[in-house]
Each structure stands twice: as structure tokens, then as C-alpha cells.
Amino acid sequence: MGKKTTILTLVLLLAVPALAQEVQFDRWFTGGTLRLDCLREGSAQGDTVWVEHWIDRRSDWFGSRTQLLDPFDNGDYRVVMRDAATGRELYSRGYSNLFREYKDTPEGKTVKARFEETLLLPVPKGKVLIALQKRDGEMRLQDQTVVAFDPLTTPMDTLEVPPTEGFEYEFMNHGDRVSFELYGDSYNHIDVAFVMQGFDDMENEAYKAVCRRMKKVLLGKEPFASHRYDFNVYFVRGDAGVEYNTFGADRYAMTFKVWQLHDVLGTTPCDHIIIVLNNEKYGGGAIYNFYSVTSLHKMAESVLPHELGHGIGGLADEYVDEDLSYADLHRTAYEPLEPNITNLVDFKHKWQSLLPEGTPVPTPNEEVPRTENGPLGVYEGAGYSSKGVYRPAMNCMMRNYAPFCPVCHKRLEEVIGLYSR
Numbered sequence: 001m002g003k004k005t006t007i008l009t010l011v012l013l014l015a016v017p018a019l020a021q022e023v024q025f026d027r028w029f030t031g032g033t034l035r036l037d038c039l040r041e042g043s044a045q046g047d048t049v050w051v052e053h054w055i056d057r058r059s060d061w062f063g064s065r066t067q068l069l070d071p072f073d074n075g076d077y078r079v080v081m082r083d084a085a086t087g088r089e090l091y092s093r094g095y096s097n098l099f100r101e102y103k104d105t106p107e108g109k110t111v112k113a114r115f116e117e118t119l120l121l122p123v124p125k126g127k128v129l130i131a132l133q134k135r136d137g138e139m140r141l142q143d144q145t146v147v148a149f150d151p152l153t154t155p156m157d158t159l160e161v162p163p164t165e166g167f168e169y170e171f172m173n174h175g176d177r178v179s180f181e182l183y184g185d186s187y188n189h190i191d192v193a194f195v196m197q198g199f200d201d202m203e204n205e206a207y208k209a210v211c212r213r214m215k216k217v218l219l220g221k222e223p224f225a226s227h228r229y230d231f232n233v234y235f236v237r238g239d240a241g242v243e244y245n246t247f248g249a250d251r252y253a254m255t256f257k258v259w260q261l262h263d264v265l266g267t268t269p270c271d272h273i274i275i276v277l278n279n280e281k282y283g284g285g286a287i288y289n290f291y292s293v294t295s296l297h298k299m300a301e302s303v304l305p306h307e308l309g310h311g312i313g314g315l316a317d318e319y320v321d322e323d324l325s326y327a328d329l330h331r332t333a334y335e336p337l338e339p340n341i342t343n344l345v346d347f348k349h350k351w352q353s354l355l356p357e358g359t360p361v362p363t364p365n366e367e368v369p370r371t372e373n374g375p376l377g378v379y380e381g382a383g384y385s386s387k388g389v390y391r392p393a394m395n396c397m398m399r400n401y402a403p404f405c406p407v408c409h410k411r412l413e414e415v416i417g418l419y420s421r
């Protein structure tokens with residue numbers, strides 16, 4: 001009888017490896033937030049990354065307590081926290097950064113430059129190893145730098161900005177710097193922090209109107225609209241260091257001062273950061289799990305959801321622009337990381353299972369009104385290339401500000417689920 005029970009237990013254990021691996025938050029983490037300010041230095045020839053400051057953020061952990069391991073193979077980089085004793089993975093997140101784009105510029109091919117990165121992690125109860133990973137030549141993630149962290153002995157800086165306490169559950173019931181609209185606890189809601197650059201001297205009523213507009217832009221389009229109660233929204237006034245003309249592209253507005261951006265955020269929960277510029281000039285940008293930027297341009301209602309597709313969803317552009325220096329970025333021997341484009345190297349891991357039976361691959365382009373996606377297919381012309389890279393629909397937010405196509409929609413739903421469970 002005893003033996004039978006053992007065999008049964010073994011069979012059960014083997015059958016549920018995913019369950020057995022789930023990380024119990026309270027077992028491993030204190031509930032606080034650790035901020036790592038890192039520097040990455042290099043060019044396309046190679047780069048190194050190291051931790052410059054260990055900072056006690058003095059804020060509760062705002063990320064999920066149940067979705068600690070990143071289920072997506074996306075982002076050019078990844079941070080992985082491992083138990084020092086066993087090597088077991090406790091936390092991981094994929095992301096990209098500005099260096100990734102720099103090294104594809106003419107200057108970045110040879111000239112070394114330094115870039116700031118900030119990583120926010122749950123504070124572990126015991127000793128851990130934190131691996132900063134990047135992709136190798138075959139797109140596989142490899143440890144680049146591994147640092148040890150011991151919550152009892154690692155010297156920590158503390159945050160100098162005042163903690164943003166005294167939250168009240170009412171929109172615009174704000175102090176001088178931070179205002180918010182909360183629908184629930186930060187750990188099972190997606191916390192979006194708007195950093196409002198250039199608004200310090202704006203009169204209060206006008207400022208409130210801008211915040212209301214931005215909230216509407218964020219939650220106005222699907223799939224965000226249906227999930228509006230899964231979001232908490234924060235507005236923080238301060239200088240994030242954003243400037244136009246990033247890497248010589250007039251409309252590309254980004255910040256190199258990532259640490260300063262996080263100083264402005266202070267203790268504000270931020271699953272995602274959106275910087276809003278107080279001007280009417282067209283522009284913006286976004287990097288996956290890093291930050292997004294928009295201005296008050298009249299097109300912000302379209303531009304911001306597109307940027308969120310990059311910033312929150314890790315989606316690729318589905319448009320064609322062969323004039324770009326990186327137009328052949330995805331014409332490689334490896335499948336692009338982003339879920340919404342394919343070069344057909346490994347299409348079965350993209351949206352093949354969603355295609356209606358009998359859909360030709362590739363699918364001939366057809367005329368579809370700009371407000372509709374049209375039938376799901378595999379249409380040539382995506383990821384800047386007119387040839388060899390394919391997209392799921394004739395129109396999409398990631399191509400021409402149409403509604404998100406079913407493939408993009410699905411990934412955004414999955415990402416929202418990652419932060420709201």
C-alpha cells in the first residue's frame with residue numbers, strides 16, 4: 001500500500017511540473033522594492049553592464065505576487081533573480097533599452113557610449129544572485145553579468161525623494177507632485193505612472209484637464225478599455241530629461257537620464273512609465289518594459305496606444321519604411337522576438353494556430369477599409385521591410401493606427417493578465 005502511494009505521488013509530481021515550480025511570494029520576498037541603477041557601456045563591437053547603485057526604494061512591491069517568472073521570450077535583455085543556494089529562478093523580466101537602438105546607428109557601430117538602466121525587483125528574504133542577461137548571436141538569452149545580493153550585508157543607498165504616501169481613492173485629490181486614480185491594490189493591478197515633464201508651472205485646472213485627457217488616451221482603445229478597472233493611474237510632475245531628436249530622428253523623443261526619471265518617480269508604483277511632454281510637437285517613442293513617451297500633439301490619441309503596443313506589449317512595428325537604416329533588421333536567419341511579425345523561419349510559434357483553415361501563407365494583400373483589420377493572414381510587408389517580413393492583418397494599430405489586430409490584441413490581453421493577477 002505504502003509503495004503504491006509513493007508511485008502515485010511520483011506520477012502526480014511528474015504530471016504537474018509547472019505547478020510545482022510556482023514561486024511562493026511570501027516564502028521568498030519581503031514585500032519591498034529593490035532598485036538597481038546600472039550602467040551599460042559599449043558599441044556594436046560589444047558591451048559590458050554593471051550595477052552602480054543598490055537602492056532601497058522604500059516602497060511596497062507593486063508587481064504581481066503570483067506571476068513572478070516572465071512567460072514571454074521577448075525583449076533583447078532580461079533580469080533574472082536566483083536563489084543563491086539552489087540556483088532556482090525566483091523572478092525574471094524581459095526588457096529592452098536605448099543601447100539596443102544605439103548600437104545599430106552609424107556612430108554606435110564603433111564609438112563606445114554609456115547608457116543608464118534602472119531595474120526594479122522584489123526584495124528577497126535571503127541571498128540571491130541577480131543575472132543581467134542579453135541575447136547571443138542566435139537570439140538565446142545568456143548571463144552577461146551576475147551580481148550577488150544579500151539583504152543583510154549588501155550596502156544600500158536610500159531614496160532621497162519624499163515617499164508618495166497619503167494616497168486617497170479619489171481622482172485628483174493630489175498633493176503638489178503626485179496625483180492618482182486607484183481601482184485596487186498595486187500588486188494585482190497594472191500601475192501606469194505618467195511622468196509629466198514641463199508642467200510644474202501650469203495652472204491647476206489646466207493641468208487636471210491634461211491628466212484627464214491622458215487617462216482617456218490610455219484607457220480609450222481596446223483592449224485597454226475593457227480592462228480599465230485592472231489599471232491604477234498615477235501622475236507625477238517632474239523633469240524626466242526627455243529631448244527630441246534622439247539618434248538624429250527629429251520626432252524621436254527619449255531620455256538618456258533613466259536614473260533621473262526614477263528619482264522623479266520616487267516611490268510611485270510603476271509597472272509601466274509614460275512620459276508626457278508639455279508641447280504640441282508631434283513625437284514620442286517607446287521601449288519594451290522601459291518607458292514610453294508622448295506629447296500633447298493632436299495625434300496623441302493614436303500615437304500613445306501605438307507606443308504602448310511597444311512599451312507594454314513588446315510588439316513590433318507592422319509598417320514598411322525601407323528608408324530606415326535598420327529596414328532589414330528582421331531579415332535574418334532567426335525568427336523576430338516580437339509576437340506580431342514573422343520572417344517565416346519559425347512561424348508555427350507565431351500566429352499559425354489562429355489562422356482559419358485554408359489560409360494561404362503568405363496571404364495576398366487585399367483592399368480593406370483603414371478602420372478594420374480585415375481577415376487574419378500572413379501579409380508581406382512589416383517590421384520596416386517590404387519583402388521577407390510578414391504581419392497578421394492588412395491594418396493594425398502597429399501599422400497605421402487602425403484597431404489592434406487579433407494577434408496584437410491577444411498579446412496585450414496576456415500582458416495585462418501578467419500584471420493584474
Ligand SMILES: [Zn+2]
Nearest residue numbers: 340396405408
Ligand atoms: Zn497587429
